[in-house]
Amino acid sequence: MTAGRFRLLPYQAGVLVALVAAWQVTAQRRWLDPFFFSMPSAIAARIVQWFGSGSIYRHLWTTALETVLAFLAGAALGVAFGFAFARSPALSGIFDPYLKIANALPRVVLAPIFTLWFGLGVLSKVAFGVTLVFFIVFFNTYQGIREVDRNLLDNTRMLGATERDLVRHVLFPSALVWILSSLHTSVGLALVGAVVGEYLGSGRGLGYVIAQAEGTFDTTGVFAGMTVLAIFTLAVDLAVTLIERRLLAWKQGAAEQT
Amino acid sequence: MRPSGQAPRTGRRDLSGAVAALEFYDVARRFPVPGGGTYAALEGVSFAVARGEFLAIVGPTGGGKSTLLNLAAGLLRPSAGQVLAFGAPVDGVNRRAAYLFQQDVLLPWKTALENVMLGPLLHRQPRREAQEHAMRWLARVGLAGFENRYPHQLSGGMRKRVALAQSLIVGPEILLMDEPFSALDVQTRALMENDLLRLWQEDRKTVVFVTHDLDEAIALADRVLVLSAGPGARVLGSHPVALPRPRDVTEIRLHPAFVEVYREIWAQLRGEVLRAYAARAPTEGSAAP
Numbered sequence: 001m002t003a004g005r006f007r008l009l010p011y012q013a014g015v016l017v018a019l020v021a022a023w024q025v026t027a028q029r030r031w032l033d034p035f036f037f038s039m040p041s042a043i044a045a046r047i048v049q050w051f052g053s054g055s056i057y058r059h060l061w062t063t064a065l066e067t068v069l070a071f072l073a074g075a076a077l078g079v080a081f082g083f084a085f086a087r088s089p090a091l092s093g094i095f096d097p098y099l100k101i102a103n104a105l106p107r108v109v110l111a112p113i114f115t116l117w118f119g120l121g122v123l124s125k126v127a128f129g130v131t132l133v134f135f136i137v138f139f140n141t142y143q144g145i146r147e148v149d150r151n152l153l154d155n156t157r158m159l160g161a162t163e164r165d166l167v168r169h170v171l172f173p174s175a176l177v178w179i180l181s182s183l184h185t186s187v188g189l190a191l192v193g194a195v196v197g198e199y200l201g202s203g204r205g206l207g208y209v210i211a212q213a214e215g216t217f218d219t220t221g222v223f224a225g226m227t228v229l230a231i232f233t234l235a236v237d238l239a240v241t242l243i244e245r246r247l248l249a250w251k252q253g254a255a256e257q258t
Numbered sequence: 259m260r261p262s263g264q265a266p267r268t269g270r271r272d273l274s275g276a277v278a279a280l281e282f283y284d285v286a287r288r289f290p291v292p293g294g295g296t297y298a299a300l301e302g303v304s305f306a307v308a309r310g311e312f313l314a315i316v317g318p319t320g321g322g323k324s325t326l327l328n329l330a331a332g333l334l335r336p337s338a339g340q341v342l343a344f345g346a347p348v349d350g351v352n353r354r355a356a357y358l359f360q361q362d363v364l365l366p367w368k369t370a371l372e373n374v375m376l377g378p379l380l381h382r383q384p385r386r387e388a389q390e391h392a393m394r395w396l397a398r399v400g401l402a403g404f405e406n407r408y409p410h411q412l413s414g415g416m417r418k419r420v421a422l423a424q425s426l427i428v429g430p431e432i433l434l435m436d437e438p439f440s441a442l443d444v445q446t447r448a449l450m451e452n453d454l455l456r457l458w459q460e461d462r463k464t465v466v467f468v469t470h471d472l473d474e475a476i477a478l479a480d481r482v483l484v485l486s487a488g489p490g491a492r493v494l495g496s497h498p499v500a501l502p503r504p505r506d507v508t509e510i511r512l513h514p515a516f517v518e519v520y521r522e523i524w525a526q527l528r529g530e531v532l533r534a535y536a537a538r539a540p541t542e543g544s545a546a547p
Contacts, residue, residue, distance in 0.1 A: 154363075158331060159376055159377040162380075173367045176367075
């Protein structure tokens with residue numbers, strides 16, 4: 001798999017180079033209006049300027065902070081509720097319809113409310129991100145605990161486990177597999193929550209940078225913001241992959257065996 | 259004699275005066291069936307297992323053998339009758355018993371060592387001590403050097419050895435085994451059976467070994483209990499196995515007494531196997547509801 005990935009690398013890079021070159025040429029020859037489409041050289045220059053002057057760092061930091069806080073809070077709530085619901089049929093029975101309704105609601109409509117409640121700062125973006133992350137983690141925790149092999153529980157009980165021991169040695173690790181399997185999605189959604197929140201109303205962050213550029217018809221700024229955001233997202237995704245690999249070390253190669 | 263105020267709960271005593279390790283008195287276990295009604299897995303089951311006895315239980319597949327072990331383990335409660343361990347009713351998980359399951363029940367996120375350590379840790383042994391203890395047990399089941407492997411990195415036979423060490427390390431007085439070797443290939447299985455006999459020979463724990471393989475039952479046990487086909491399985495007969503010990507499971511099969519016991523038990527078991535088979539086969543027309 002790794003070999004295959006590297007074998008395709010020249011082709012993948014080729015696509016990027018071709019697209020950027022085509023964009024650059026057409027914009028330079030005014031076949032595309034640079035006012036609406038900008039051009040790669042201008043975008044690159046803008047990004048260099050942002051990082052050179054250091055003006056972008058506080059925006060990056062804000063978005064990163066919001067993402068991490070939204071993920072941690074959403075995951076903590078999701079795990080807690082997932083556990084409680086999986087262990088108590090009464091609780092899940094009563095609240096099931098409400099969870100379904102809450103999950104069905106397009107979360108973007110909550111952003112203005114959160115801005116009113118929590119202001120234009122970090123908190124409203126975190127709250128918005130939490131509503132996105134919570135459900136993913138909640139459903140996966142719930143599923144993870146419901147799917148625990150009964151024999152694993154019985155065996156651990158026979159070895160002398162109390163209910164608390166079962167949570168620690170069997171239920172939580174079992175749910176963790178499910179939670180981690182959705183880690184890319186949930187961290188991604190935390191980032192989406194932060195950026196969308198910033199875009200809709202804030203004073204700093206990558207979403208704010210893009211919204212500001214858009215407000216002044218600065219297409220170069222919009223594209224430059226998008227590029228930085230894309231690279232940032234890739235970096236976050238890579239970090240998640242590394243964490244996942246560390247936590248699921250026991251599973252490595254499990255698919256090939258048996 | 260017992261004080262008269264005490265309910266007749268404490269078990270019968272055998273000739274030497276010792277209380278039996280495990281006793282079933284007229285035990286029934288019924289399960290609710292989806293869509294109403296109940297399915298009786300066991301009905302009127304009575305037997306006792308003496309201390310240090312190796313008892314094998316054979317019966318047709320789906321005949322309530324696992325239910326019987328779950329009752330002895332305290333994972334299930336009887337619908338009627340009583341289950342006693344060392345004279346006391348089994349209430350909740352039977353802490354004097356260990357259970358070797360048919361399925362793989364090692365925790366996949368723990369290494370072989372961590373899996374074996376689990377029992378001692380749950381009994382609040384200090385970590386260091388538990389680890390040393392577990393290392394010794396892994397060596398005893400022939401897995402020294404495999405401590406840090408995860409279950410998926412071990413073969414089926416190795417996983418069974420880890421499971422055996424995991425069960426035995428807590429020092430159970432009764433070992434309940436539910437077709438533990440049925441998923442292994444023939445050679446590995448013979449090796450595991452011999453290892454089990456060797457370990458058993460060392461301290462003579464009480465063993466209840468459930469299997470559908472009559473060969474295995476006779477080769478291992480002091481006595482073979484035959485269970486009828488379900489529903490409502492009951493004990494059909496009890497056959498002492500008078501074969502010399504220590505045994506080698508592959509050689510003992512050639513012993514003349516082995517063949518004799520085999521014939522005797524098979525005569526009883528055969529009808530039940532056919533009955534169980536007939537009950538499963540699709541029937542034309544209207545069967546009894």
